[in-house]
Amino acid sequence: xxxxxxxxxxxxxxxxxxxxxxxxxxxxxxxxxxxxxxxxxxxxxxxxxxxxxxxxxxxxxxxxxxxxxxxxxxxxxxxxxxxxxxxxxxxxxxxxxxxxxxxxxxxxxxxxxxxxxxxxxxxxxxxxxxxxxxxx
Numbered sequence: 001x002x003x004x005x006x007x008x009x010x011x012x013x014x015x016x017x018x019x020x021x022x023x024x025x026x027x028x029x030x031x032x033x034x035x036x037x038x039x040x041x042x043x044x045x046x047x048x049x050x051x052x053x054x055x056x057x058x059x060x061x062x063x064x065x066x067x068x069x070x071x072x073x074x075x076x077x078x079x080x081x082x083x084x085x086x087x088x089x090x091x092x093x094x095x096x097x098x099x100x101x102x103x104x105x106x107x108x109x110x111x112x113x114x115x116x117x118x119x120x121x122x123x124x125x126x127x128x129x130x131x132x133x134x135x136x
Contacts, residue, residue, distance in 0.1 A: 017073040020066055021045045024121070030070055037074050037131040041087065042066045043123045056093050056124045057100060063127050064104045076133045081110045083130040087117040090124070097125065 014028035023029060023040065030039045044052045044059030047066070053059055068078050088097060094114065102109070110129070119126035 015074065017070065019069050019073060020047050021050060030074060032074065032133070035132055035134045037071070037076065037080075037133050039067065039070055039129040039131065041119070041126040041128040042070070043119060043121065043126050052123065056090075057096055059124050060097055060100045063125055064100065067127060067129055068104070071129075071131055074131070074133065076131050078104055079108075080131040080133055081105075081129045082132045083111045084113075085128050086112060086114040087119050087126040087128075088114060088124070089116075089118045091116045093124065 012031060012033040014031045016022070016029040020029060020042075027040055030037055032038070042063045043066075044062035045066070046052065046062055047069075053062065064078075067081075071077055071080060086097060086101075088094065091114075097114075117126075
C-alpha cells in the first residue's frame with residue numbers, strides 16, 4: 001500500500017495499491033480523512049488480466065472483489081463500509097446487482113444509493129464507498 005501525505009495541512013492521506021489497476025485519471029484509489037476512508041468508484045477490471053468481462057454479473061462480482069481488496073489494504077474489511085453508491089448503466093440489472101451485492105454484505109449492509117448512470121469506458125457498473133476505520 002502506498003500512502004501519500006496530503007499537503008493541505010489536513011489530517012488526511014491518499015493511497016493506492018498495486019493489487020488493483022491504476023486509476024485512469026487524476027484521482028486516488030482512496031483517501032482517508034480522520035476515521036473515514038473514501039473509496040473512489042471501482043469498475044470491473046480484473047487486476048490480473050487488466051481486462052473486464054462484458055457480462056454484467058461478472059463485472060459486478062469483480063467490482064465488489066476490487067472493493068474488498070482496497071478496504072483490506074487500508075486495514076479494514078467490507079464490514080467497515082458504511083455507505084455505497086452504485087452506478088448502473090441499465091436499471092434493468094438492478095435485481096441481478098442486488099443478488100450479488102447481498103453475498104458480499106449478507107448482514108447489516110451499508111446504506112446505499114443506486115443511480116442510473118453510464119460509467120466511463122462502457123462499464124456496466126461502478127461502485128464507490130465510504131468506510132469507517134477508527135484508529136486505535
